[in-house]
Amino acid sequence: MNFDTFSEPLPRRLAAGLTRLAAVARQLDWRTAESEGLTPTQGDILGFACARPAGVRLAAAAAQVGVSNPTASDAVAALARKGLIERRPDAADGRAVAIVATAAGRTLNARRPASFETVIAGLDPVEQETLLRLTAKMIRSLQRAGAIAPQRTCVTCRFFRENVAPGSREPHYCAFVGAPMGDRHLRIDCPEHQPSP
Numbered sequence: 238m239n240f241d242t243f244s245e246p247l248p249r250r251l252a253a254g255l256t257r258l259a260a261v262a263r264q265l266d267w268r269t270a271e272s273e274g275l276t277p278t279q280g281d282i283l284g285f286a287c288a289r290p291a292g293v294r295l296a297a298a299a300a301q302v303g304v305s306n307p308t309a310s311d312a313v314a315a316l317a318r319k320g321l322i323e324r325r326p327d328a329a330d331g332r333a334v335a336i337v338a339t340a341a342g343r344t345l346n347a348r349r350p351a352s353f354e355t356v357i358a359g360l361d362p363v364e365q366e367t368l369l370r371l372t373a374k375m376i377r378s379l380q381r382a383g384a385i386a387p388q389r390t391c392v393t394c395r396f397f398r399e400n401v402a403p404g405s406r407e408p409h410y411c412a413f414v415g416a417p418m419g420d421r422h423l424r425i426d427c428p429e430h431q432p433s434p
């Protein structure tokens with residue numbers, strides 16, 4: 238008997254496992270958000286705004302979180318009523334509105350645990366480093382396919398020099414910081430990110 242003859246294809250089994258992990262993470266998000274009086278969408282939008290102190294447009298927040306503009310608008314209205322978000326004129330276009338986290342919003346966001354930290358807690362540091370590299374690779378692939386909104390990750394950044402010192406512990410280089418990087422240093426949401434051409 239050969240397992241290849243009756244196993245489901247590898248991508249199918251990987252997808253099933255990742256779906257389970259995402260469901261666990263989402264349940265943890267629900268619990269955390271509820272304990273703070275938020276929905277998961279409100280929590281996601283608050284976190285997105287906190288990572289962008291200059292403010293962010295509603296459509297960008299909706300694309301990042303993966304909801305429609307009306308759903309994001311409802312979530313922002315609820316966050317504003319709770320004093321966690323402010324709506325201001327956008328710095329780049331005074332006719333547009335940007336959402337900005339308030340001090341209370343940043344404080345609440347800082348104490349919210351990241352749900353996936355629980356999910357990956359069973360991996361050792363080397364495994365987590367490998368997973369970080371693979372995660373960045375999957376994000377780049379999805380972005381190139383137009384399946385997700387542009388992300389501020391190293392592998393899509395014009396300052397990133399990939400694998401310029403092959404075989405070393407720090408094979409990459411960040412031209413913004415001016416320093417070598419290892420896979421363990423890869424960023425998923427870097428404030429200094431600038432899109433590669």
Ligand code: SF4
Pocket residue numbers: 389390391392394395396397398410411412413414424427428429430431
């Ligand atoms: S600027 Fe940020 S995103 Fe760009 S390569 Fe450096 S650390 Fe990575």
